[in-house]
Amino acid sequence: MEKIIIVGGSVLRGKVRPSGSKNSALPIMAASLLSTEPIILHHVPRLVDIETMAQVMDVLGAKVEWTGDHDLRIDPVGLSSYEAPYDLVRRMRASIYVLGPLVARLKKAKVSLPGGCSFGPRPVDLHLKGIEALGGKVSLEHGYIMVNADELVGAKMNLAGASGPSRGASSNVMMAASLAEGVTVINGAAQEPELVQLQEFINSMGGKVSGAGSDKLTVEGVSQLKGSEFEIMDDYIEAGTYLVAGAMAGEMVAVEGDFSANLKPVLASLEETGARLEVGEGKVTVHGNPRPTAVNITTAPYPGFPTDMQAQMMAYLCRGRGSSVIRDTIYPDRFNHAQELLRLGADIVREDGSAIINGVEELSGAYLMASDLRASAALILAGLVARGETHVRRIYHIDRGYERIEEKLGQLGAEIRRVEEE
Ligand code: UD1
DSSP: EEEEETTTTTTEEEOOOBBBBBHHHHHHHHHGGGGOEEEHHHHHOOOHHHHHHHHHHHTOOEEEEEEEEEEEEEEEEGOOOEEOHHHHHHHHGGGGGGGHHHHHSEEEEEEEEOOOOOTTTOOOOOHHHHHTTOOEEEEEEEEEEEOOSSOBBBOOOOOBBTTOOOOHHHHHHHHHHTTTSSSEEESSOOOOOOHHHHHHHHHHOOOOEOOTBSSEEEEOOOOOBBOEEOOOOOHHHHHHHHHHHHHEEEEEEEEEEHHHHGGGHHHHHHHHHOOOOEEEETTEEEOOOOOOEEEEEOOOOOSOOOGGGGHHHHHTTTTOOOOOEEESSTTTOOHHHHHHHHHHTOEEEEEEEEEEEEOOOEEEEEEEOOOOOOHHHHHHHHHHHSSSSSEEEEEGGGGGGTTTTTHHHHHHOOOOEEEOOO
Protein backbone atom coordinates (compact mmCIF):
# COMPACT_ATOMS: atom_id res chain seq x y z
CA MET A 1 0.00 0.00 0.00
CA GLU A 2 1.17 3.53 -0.69
CA LYS A 3 1.23 6.61 1.50
CA ILE A 4 1.94 10.28 0.93
CA ILE A 5 4.54 12.13 2.97
CA ILE A 6 4.40 15.91 3.18
CA VAL A 7 7.05 18.09 4.76
CA GLY A 8 5.15 21.16 5.92
CA GLY A 9 6.20 24.76 5.55
CA SER A 10 6.94 25.19 1.84
CA VAL A 11 5.44 28.25 0.22
CA LEU A 12 3.25 27.44 -2.81
CA ARG A 13 3.42 29.61 -5.90
CA GLY A 14 2.68 29.24 -9.59
CA LYS A 15 -0.21 27.80 -11.50
CA VAL A 16 -2.11 24.54 -11.57
CA ARG A 17 -4.87 23.12 -13.75
CA PRO A 18 -7.70 20.89 -12.62
CA SER A 19 -8.42 17.71 -14.58
CA GLY A 20 -11.79 16.93 -16.08
CA SER A 21 -14.63 16.47 -13.61
CA LYS A 22 -14.95 12.95 -12.24
CA ASN A 23 -18.53 13.52 -11.14
CA SER A 24 -19.47 14.68 -14.61
CA ALA A 25 -17.52 12.01 -16.47
CA LEU A 26 -19.07 9.10 -14.52
CA PRO A 27 -22.75 9.71 -15.42
CA ILE A 28 -21.75 10.68 -18.97
CA MET A 29 -19.89 7.40 -19.43
CA ALA A 30 -23.00 5.58 -18.22
CA ALA A 31 -25.21 7.70 -20.52
CA SER A 32 -23.10 6.51 -23.47
CA LEU A 33 -24.94 3.21 -23.08
CA LEU A 34 -28.07 5.00 -24.31
CA SER A 35 -26.50 5.43 -27.73
CA THR A 36 -26.43 2.84 -30.49
CA GLU A 37 -23.22 4.32 -31.94
CA PRO A 38 -19.73 5.01 -30.55
CA ILE A 39 -19.03 8.00 -28.30
CA ILE A 40 -15.81 9.99 -27.95
CA LEU A 41 -15.19 11.83 -24.67
CA HIS A 42 -12.42 14.38 -24.12
CA HIS A 43 -10.85 15.76 -20.91
CA VAL A 44 -11.65 12.60 -18.96
CA PRO A 45 -9.60 12.40 -15.76
CA ARG A 46 -7.27 9.43 -15.20
CA LEU A 47 -8.74 8.14 -11.96
CA VAL A 48 -9.50 4.84 -10.31
CA ASP A 49 -13.24 5.63 -10.32
CA ILE A 50 -13.17 6.12 -14.09
CA GLU A 51 -11.47 2.72 -14.49
CA THR A 52 -14.10 1.16 -12.25
CA MET A 53 -16.89 2.59 -14.41
CA ALA A 54 -15.07 1.30 -17.50
CA GLN A 55 -15.02 -2.17 -15.93
CA VAL A 56 -18.74 -2.00 -15.14
CA MET A 57 -19.44 -1.06 -18.75
CA ASP A 58 -17.18 -3.80 -20.00
CA VAL A 59 -19.14 -6.39 -18.00
CA LEU A 60 -22.31 -5.05 -19.63
CA GLY A 61 -20.83 -5.60 -23.09
CA ALA A 62 -19.69 -2.07 -24.02
CA LYS A 63 -16.10 -1.46 -25.14
CA VAL A 64 -14.23 1.35 -23.39
CA GLU A 65 -10.73 2.31 -24.49
CA TRP A 66 -8.34 5.21 -23.96
CA THR A 67 -7.45 6.73 -27.32
CA GLY A 68 -5.33 9.55 -25.88
CA ASP A 69 -4.12 10.71 -22.49
CA HIS A 70 -7.57 11.95 -21.54
CA ASP A 71 -9.72 10.73 -24.41
CA LEU A 72 -12.09 7.80 -24.14
CA ARG A 73 -13.84 5.93 -26.90
CA ILE A 74 -16.94 4.08 -25.80
CA ASP A 75 -18.60 1.62 -28.12
CA PRO A 76 -21.98 0.60 -26.69
CA VAL A 77 -22.97 -1.54 -29.69
CA GLY A 78 -22.31 -4.80 -27.86
CA LEU A 79 -24.48 -3.91 -24.83
CA SER A 80 -26.05 -7.22 -23.93
CA SER A 81 -25.86 -7.90 -20.20
CA TYR A 82 -28.12 -6.14 -17.73
CA GLU A 83 -26.27 -7.06 -14.53
CA ALA A 84 -23.90 -4.75 -12.62
CA PRO A 85 -22.35 -7.13 -10.08
CA TYR A 86 -21.77 -6.52 -6.38
CA ASP A 87 -18.02 -6.77 -6.64
CA LEU A 88 -17.83 -3.68 -8.86
CA VAL A 89 -20.69 -1.65 -7.38
CA ARG A 90 -19.32 -2.03 -3.83
CA ARG A 91 -16.09 -0.37 -5.00
CA MET A 92 -17.89 2.67 -6.33
CA ARG A 93 -21.34 3.87 -5.51
CA ALA A 94 -21.58 5.80 -8.78
CA SER A 95 -21.87 2.45 -10.59
CA ILE A 96 -25.59 2.89 -9.95
CA TYR A 97 -25.57 5.37 -12.85
CA VAL A 98 -25.92 2.40 -15.23
CA LEU A 99 -29.40 1.65 -13.84
CA GLY A 100 -31.26 4.27 -15.91
CA PRO A 101 -29.49 3.48 -19.21
CA LEU A 102 -29.96 -0.30 -18.75
CA VAL A 103 -33.68 0.06 -18.12
CA ALA A 104 -33.96 2.40 -21.11
CA ARG A 105 -32.06 0.17 -23.55
CA LEU A 106 -32.79 -3.37 -22.35
CA LYS A 107 -36.02 -2.83 -20.33
CA LYS A 108 -34.32 -4.83 -17.64
CA ALA A 109 -31.63 -4.24 -15.00
CA LYS A 110 -30.01 -6.06 -12.12
CA VAL A 111 -27.76 -3.67 -10.22
CA SER A 112 -26.22 -4.43 -6.85
CA LEU A 113 -27.38 -2.17 -4.01
CA PRO A 114 -24.41 0.10 -3.32
CA GLY A 115 -24.78 0.17 0.47
CA GLY A 116 -23.57 2.96 2.75
CA CYS A 117 -20.15 4.51 2.92
CA SER A 118 -17.73 5.56 5.61
CA PHE A 119 -19.64 8.77 6.29
CA GLY A 120 -23.10 7.31 6.68
CA PRO A 121 -26.09 5.77 4.93
CA ARG A 122 -26.65 6.63 1.29
CA PRO A 123 -30.10 5.42 0.26
CA VAL A 124 -31.33 4.85 -3.32
CA ASP A 125 -35.08 5.25 -2.73
CA LEU A 126 -35.30 8.30 -5.00
CA HIS A 127 -33.62 6.47 -7.90
CA LEU A 128 -36.19 3.68 -7.54
CA LYS A 129 -39.12 6.08 -7.15
CA GLY A 130 -38.21 7.72 -10.45
CA ILE A 131 -37.73 4.47 -12.36
CA GLU A 132 -41.05 3.18 -11.00
CA ALA A 133 -42.81 6.36 -12.08
CA LEU A 134 -41.65 5.65 -15.64
CA GLY A 135 -43.23 2.19 -15.50
CA GLY A 136 -40.34 0.04 -14.25
CA LYS A 137 -41.33 -2.79 -11.89
CA VAL A 138 -38.77 -2.65 -9.12
CA SER A 139 -37.95 -5.29 -6.53
CA LEU A 140 -35.04 -5.88 -4.17
CA GLU A 141 -33.69 -9.42 -4.16
CA HIS A 142 -30.55 -10.80 -2.56
CA GLY A 143 -28.93 -7.37 -2.34
CA TYR A 144 -29.78 -6.46 -5.91
CA ILE A 145 -32.11 -3.89 -7.45
CA MET A 146 -34.15 -5.76 -10.07
CA VAL A 147 -36.10 -3.80 -12.67
CA ASN A 148 -38.35 -5.09 -15.43
CA ALA A 149 -40.32 -2.85 -17.74
CA ASP A 150 -42.59 -3.71 -20.66
CA GLU A 151 -42.15 -0.16 -21.82
CA LEU A 152 -41.10 3.14 -20.30
CA VAL A 153 -43.65 5.92 -20.44
CA GLY A 154 -42.98 9.57 -19.57
CA ALA A 155 -44.43 10.74 -16.25
CA LYS A 156 -44.54 13.70 -13.90
CA MET A 157 -42.75 13.18 -10.59
CA ASN A 158 -41.15 14.92 -7.64
CA LEU A 159 -37.70 13.63 -6.70
CA ALA A 160 -36.89 15.90 -3.76
CA GLY A 161 -36.03 13.79 -0.72
CA ALA A 162 -35.91 14.59 2.99
CA SER A 163 -32.30 15.78 2.69
CA GLY A 164 -32.91 17.66 -0.54
CA PRO A 165 -32.65 16.70 -4.17
CA SER A 166 -30.44 13.84 -5.37
CA ARG A 167 -27.91 14.33 -8.13
CA GLY A 168 -27.71 10.59 -8.75
CA ALA A 169 -31.49 10.02 -8.87
CA SER A 170 -32.13 13.07 -11.08
CA SER A 171 -29.42 11.88 -13.49
CA ASN A 172 -30.62 8.28 -13.58
CA VAL A 173 -34.19 9.31 -14.32
CA MET A 174 -33.05 11.88 -16.93
CA MET A 175 -31.18 9.08 -18.71
CA ALA A 176 -34.03 6.55 -18.55
CA ALA A 177 -36.63 9.12 -19.63
CA SER A 178 -34.61 10.17 -22.67
CA LEU A 179 -35.62 6.93 -24.42
CA ALA A 180 -39.13 6.69 -22.88
CA GLU A 181 -42.38 7.20 -24.74
CA GLY A 182 -43.64 10.78 -24.23
CA VAL A 183 -42.67 13.58 -21.88
CA THR A 184 -41.23 13.31 -18.36
CA VAL A 185 -41.23 16.20 -15.90
CA ILE A 186 -38.97 15.92 -12.85
CA ASN A 187 -39.71 18.44 -10.12
CA GLY A 188 -37.38 18.71 -7.15
CA ALA A 189 -34.42 17.93 -9.40
CA ALA A 190 -30.80 18.48 -8.37
CA GLN A 191 -29.35 21.64 -9.93
CA GLU A 192 -25.64 20.82 -10.07
CA PRO A 193 -23.48 21.68 -13.09
CA GLU A 194 -23.07 17.90 -13.59
CA LEU A 195 -26.77 17.76 -14.49
CA VAL A 196 -26.29 20.57 -17.02
CA GLN A 197 -23.42 18.63 -18.62
CA LEU A 198 -25.45 15.44 -18.70
CA GLN A 199 -28.31 17.29 -20.41
CA GLU A 200 -25.88 18.75 -22.97
CA PHE A 201 -24.41 15.32 -23.60
CA ILE A 202 -27.78 13.60 -24.07
CA ASN A 203 -28.87 16.40 -26.40
CA SER A 204 -25.61 16.04 -28.36
CA MET A 205 -26.68 12.42 -29.02
CA GLY A 206 -30.04 13.67 -30.33
CA GLY A 207 -31.99 13.74 -27.06
CA LYS A 208 -34.47 16.40 -25.99
CA VAL A 209 -33.77 17.42 -22.40
CA SER A 210 -34.28 20.91 -20.97
CA GLY A 211 -34.32 22.70 -17.63
CA ALA A 212 -31.02 21.41 -16.18
CA GLY A 213 -29.59 23.90 -13.73
CA SER A 214 -33.08 24.55 -12.35
CA ASP A 215 -35.19 22.31 -10.11
CA LYS A 216 -37.46 21.23 -12.98
CA LEU A 217 -36.26 18.96 -15.74
CA THR A 218 -38.28 18.19 -18.84
CA VAL A 219 -37.35 15.19 -20.94
CA GLU A 220 -39.04 14.47 -24.23
CA GLY A 221 -38.35 10.84 -25.07
CA VAL A 222 -36.86 9.95 -28.45
CA SER A 223 -36.72 6.54 -30.10
CA GLN A 224 -32.95 6.34 -30.55
CA LEU A 225 -29.78 8.21 -29.57
CA LYS A 226 -26.74 8.38 -31.84
CA GLY A 227 -22.97 8.83 -31.55
CA SER A 228 -21.37 12.02 -30.28
CA GLU A 229 -18.09 13.70 -29.34
CA PHE A 230 -18.13 15.61 -26.07
CA GLU A 231 -15.80 17.52 -23.73
CA ILE A 232 -16.02 16.98 -19.95
CA MET A 233 -15.92 20.20 -17.89
CA ASP A 234 -13.16 21.10 -15.45
CA ASP A 235 -13.40 19.59 -11.98
CA TYR A 236 -14.60 22.46 -9.81
CA ILE A 237 -14.08 20.51 -6.58
CA GLU A 238 -10.48 19.76 -7.50
CA ALA A 239 -10.02 23.44 -8.46
CA GLY A 240 -11.51 24.47 -5.11
CA THR A 241 -9.13 22.13 -3.30
CA TYR A 242 -6.10 23.84 -4.92
CA LEU A 243 -7.53 27.26 -4.10
CA VAL A 244 -7.79 26.28 -0.44
CA ALA A 245 -4.20 24.96 -0.61
CA GLY A 246 -3.14 28.32 -2.03
CA ALA A 247 -4.92 30.23 0.73
CA MET A 248 -3.33 28.01 3.40
CA ALA A 249 0.22 27.79 2.15
CA GLY A 250 0.55 29.99 -0.92
CA GLU A 251 2.01 33.29 -1.84
CA MET A 252 0.14 33.51 -5.10
CA VAL A 253 -1.44 30.45 -6.67
CA ALA A 254 -3.37 30.62 -9.93
CA VAL A 255 -5.85 27.83 -10.58
CA GLU A 256 -6.57 27.79 -14.29
CA GLY A 257 -9.74 26.58 -15.95
CA ASP A 258 -13.36 27.26 -16.36
CA PHE A 259 -14.88 26.57 -12.97
CA SER A 260 -15.43 29.80 -11.01
CA ALA A 261 -19.16 30.07 -11.81
CA ASN A 262 -19.64 26.61 -10.29
CA LEU A 263 -17.73 27.41 -7.12
CA LYS A 264 -19.33 30.67 -5.96
CA PRO A 265 -20.10 29.72 -2.34
CA VAL A 266 -16.55 28.41 -1.84
CA LEU A 267 -15.05 31.59 -3.32
CA ALA A 268 -17.34 33.64 -1.05
CA SER A 269 -16.26 31.67 2.06
CA LEU A 270 -12.60 32.03 1.13
CA GLU A 271 -13.07 35.80 0.81
CA GLU A 272 -14.87 35.86 4.15
CA THR A 273 -11.77 34.31 5.75
CA GLY A 274 -9.75 37.25 4.45
CA ALA A 275 -8.10 35.41 1.56
CA ARG A 276 -7.69 37.74 -1.42
CA LEU A 277 -8.97 36.31 -4.70
CA GLU A 278 -8.69 37.59 -8.24
CA VAL A 279 -11.34 36.01 -10.42
CA GLY A 280 -10.22 36.46 -14.04
CA GLU A 281 -10.90 35.01 -17.48
CA GLY A 282 -10.24 31.30 -17.20
CA LYS A 283 -8.44 31.41 -13.86
CA VAL A 284 -8.74 32.31 -10.20
CA THR A 285 -5.70 33.54 -8.31
CA VAL A 286 -5.52 33.28 -4.54
CA HIS A 287 -3.11 35.13 -2.27
CA GLY A 288 -1.97 33.35 0.88
CA ASN A 289 -3.81 33.94 4.14
CA PRO A 290 -2.38 31.37 6.59
CA ARG A 291 -4.40 32.51 9.64
CA PRO A 292 -7.96 32.84 8.31
CA THR A 293 -10.72 34.76 10.05
CA ALA A 294 -13.16 32.23 11.54
CA VAL A 295 -16.23 31.58 9.39
CA ASN A 296 -19.35 29.46 9.63
CA ILE A 297 -20.21 27.10 6.81
CA THR A 298 -23.37 25.10 6.21
CA THR A 299 -23.36 22.67 3.32
CA ALA A 300 -26.44 22.60 1.11
CA PRO A 301 -27.47 21.21 -2.26
CA TYR A 302 -26.20 23.25 -5.24
CA PRO A 303 -26.04 26.25 -5.46
CA GLY A 304 -25.18 26.02 -1.74
CA PHE A 305 -21.79 25.24 -0.24
CA PRO A 306 -20.78 21.77 -1.52
CA THR A 307 -20.37 18.97 1.01
CA ASP A 308 -17.43 17.84 -1.15
CA MET A 309 -15.46 20.99 -0.09
CA GLN A 310 -16.26 20.90 3.62
CA ALA A 311 -13.27 18.76 4.71
CA GLN A 312 -10.75 20.94 2.86
CA MET A 313 -12.19 24.11 4.43
CA MET A 314 -11.96 22.47 7.84
CA ALA A 315 -8.25 21.83 7.31
CA TYR A 316 -7.85 25.53 6.51
CA LEU A 317 -9.89 26.74 9.49
CA CYS A 318 -7.80 24.66 11.93
CA ARG A 319 -5.37 27.61 12.03
CA GLY A 320 -8.17 30.18 12.10
CA ARG A 321 -8.41 33.20 14.32
CA GLY A 322 -11.39 32.31 16.49
CA SER A 323 -13.96 29.54 16.31
CA SER A 324 -15.60 28.36 13.10
CA VAL A 325 -18.57 26.05 12.80
CA ILE A 326 -19.08 23.64 9.90
CA ARG A 327 -22.47 22.00 9.59
CA ASP A 328 -23.11 19.31 6.98
CA THR A 329 -26.82 19.08 6.21
CA ILE A 330 -26.29 16.55 3.41
CA TYR A 331 -24.11 14.02 5.25
CA PRO A 332 -24.34 14.89 9.00
CA ASP A 333 -21.72 12.23 9.82
CA ARG A 334 -19.16 13.25 7.24
CA PHE A 335 -16.53 14.27 9.77
CA ASN A 336 -14.02 11.41 9.82
CA HIS A 337 -11.29 13.90 8.92
CA ALA A 338 -11.91 15.82 12.17
CA GLN A 339 -10.48 13.09 14.40
CA GLU A 340 -7.36 12.83 12.22
CA LEU A 341 -6.86 16.61 12.23
CA LEU A 342 -6.84 16.39 16.05
CA ARG A 343 -3.67 14.30 15.72
CA LEU A 344 -1.98 17.32 14.12
CA GLY A 345 -2.88 19.43 17.15
CA ALA A 346 -6.14 20.92 15.87
CA ASP A 347 -8.88 21.77 18.35
CA ILE A 348 -12.16 20.44 16.97
CA VAL A 349 -15.29 19.57 18.92
CA ARG A 350 -17.88 17.35 17.23
CA GLU A 351 -21.56 17.96 17.75
CA ASP A 352 -24.60 16.47 16.12
CA GLY A 353 -24.18 17.15 12.38
CA SER A 354 -21.53 19.78 12.95
CA ALA A 355 -17.99 20.49 14.09
CA ILE A 356 -16.64 23.48 15.98
CA ILE A 357 -13.12 24.35 14.94
CA ASN A 358 -11.27 26.46 17.49
CA GLY A 359 -8.31 27.92 15.63
CA VAL A 360 -4.82 27.11 16.88
CA GLU A 361 -1.58 28.86 16.03
CA GLU A 362 0.23 25.88 14.61
CA LEU A 363 -0.15 22.25 13.62
CA SER A 364 2.55 19.63 13.96
CA GLY A 365 3.08 16.73 11.56
CA ALA A 366 1.87 13.23 12.48
CA TYR A 367 0.81 9.85 11.04
CA LEU A 368 -2.73 10.06 9.69
CA MET A 369 -5.22 7.67 8.16
CA ALA A 370 -7.39 8.77 5.22
CA SER A 371 -10.98 7.54 5.44
CA ASP A 372 -12.56 8.79 2.23
CA LEU A 373 -11.80 10.85 -0.83
CA ARG A 374 -12.32 14.43 0.38
CA ALA A 375 -11.00 13.60 3.85
CA SER A 376 -7.74 12.48 2.19
CA ALA A 377 -7.46 15.82 0.42
CA ALA A 378 -8.07 17.67 3.69
CA LEU A 379 -5.32 15.75 5.49
CA ILE A 380 -2.83 16.45 2.70
CA LEU A 381 -3.68 20.16 2.82
CA ALA A 382 -3.21 20.21 6.59
CA GLY A 383 0.15 18.48 6.10
CA LEU A 384 1.26 21.39 3.90
CA VAL A 385 1.14 23.75 6.88
CA ALA A 386 1.99 21.38 9.75
CA ARG A 387 5.47 21.62 11.23
CA GLY A 388 7.61 18.62 10.20
CA GLU A 389 6.47 15.48 8.41
CA THR A 390 2.92 14.29 7.94
CA HIS A 391 2.33 10.76 6.66
CA VAL A 392 -1.10 10.17 5.13
CA ARG A 393 -1.89 6.48 4.91
CA ARG A 394 -4.63 4.61 2.97
CA ILE A 395 -4.01 6.99 0.13
CA TYR A 396 -5.92 4.83 -2.36
CA HIS A 397 -8.92 6.99 -1.52
CA ILE A 398 -7.27 10.04 -3.08
CA ASP A 399 -6.60 8.22 -6.36
CA ARG A 400 -10.33 7.77 -6.79
CA GLY A 401 -10.79 11.51 -7.30
CA TYR A 402 -7.56 13.49 -7.67
CA GLU A 403 -5.27 12.92 -10.64
CA ARG A 404 -1.59 13.06 -9.61
CA ILE A 405 -2.24 15.31 -6.61
CA GLU A 406 1.33 14.98 -5.37
CA GLU A 407 2.70 16.07 -8.75
CA LYS A 408 0.35 19.05 -8.98
CA LEU A 409 1.14 20.25 -5.45
CA GLY A 410 4.83 19.48 -6.03
CA GLN A 411 4.75 21.66 -9.12
CA LEU A 412 3.53 24.51 -6.90
CA GLY A 413 6.50 24.03 -4.57
CA ALA A 414 5.15 21.63 -1.93
CA GLU A 415 7.54 19.05 -0.52
CA ILE A 416 5.43 15.98 -1.04
CA ARG A 417 6.11 12.44 -2.18
CA ARG A 418 4.34 9.12 -2.58
CA VAL A 419 6.11 6.09 -1.16
CA GLU A 420 5.40 2.40 -0.72
CA GLU A 421 4.55 1.72 2.93
CA GLU A 422 7.32 -0.21 4.63
C1 UD1 B 1 -23.02 13.03 -5.47
C2 UD1 B 1 -21.51 13.12 -5.62
C3 UD1 B 1 -20.82 13.18 -4.27
C4 UD1 B 1 -21.44 14.27 -3.39
C5 UD1 B 1 -22.95 14.13 -3.32
C6 UD1 B 1 -23.63 15.26 -2.57
C7 UD1 B 1 -21.09 11.93 -7.69
C8 UD1 B 1 -20.53 10.72 -8.35
N1 UD1 B 1 -21.05 11.95 -6.36
O1 UD1 B 1 -23.30 11.79 -4.86
O2 UD1 B 1 -19.44 13.43 -4.49
O3 UD1 B 1 -20.89 14.19 -2.09
O4 UD1 B 1 -23.49 14.11 -4.68
O5 UD1 B 1 -23.34 16.48 -3.18
O6 UD1 B 1 -21.50 12.88 -8.33
N2 UD1 B 1 -30.54 10.59 -1.06
C9 UD1 B 1 -31.69 9.96 -0.66
N3 UD1 B 1 -32.23 9.01 -1.49
C10 UD1 B 1 -31.68 8.68 -2.70
C11 UD1 B 1 -30.51 9.35 -3.09
C12 UD1 B 1 -29.96 10.29 -2.25
O7 UD1 B 1 -32.21 10.22 0.42
O8 UD1 B 1 -32.22 7.84 -3.41
C13 UD1 B 1 -29.92 11.62 -0.18
C14 UD1 B 1 -28.50 11.28 0.22
O9 UD1 B 1 -28.44 10.44 1.36
C15 UD1 B 1 -27.91 12.65 0.49
C16 UD1 B 1 -28.63 13.53 -0.54
O10 UD1 B 1 -29.81 12.82 -0.92
O11 UD1 B 1 -28.25 13.10 1.78
C17 UD1 B 1 -27.80 13.85 -1.76
O12 UD1 B 1 -27.35 12.64 -2.35
P1 UD1 B 1 -27.04 12.52 -3.91
O13 UD1 B 1 -27.14 13.85 -4.55
O14 UD1 B 1 -27.84 11.40 -4.48
O15 UD1 B 1 -25.52 12.08 -3.89
P2 UD1 B 1 -24.80 11.21 -4.95
O16 UD1 B 1 -25.36 11.49 -6.33
O17 UD1 B 1 -24.73 9.80 -4.48
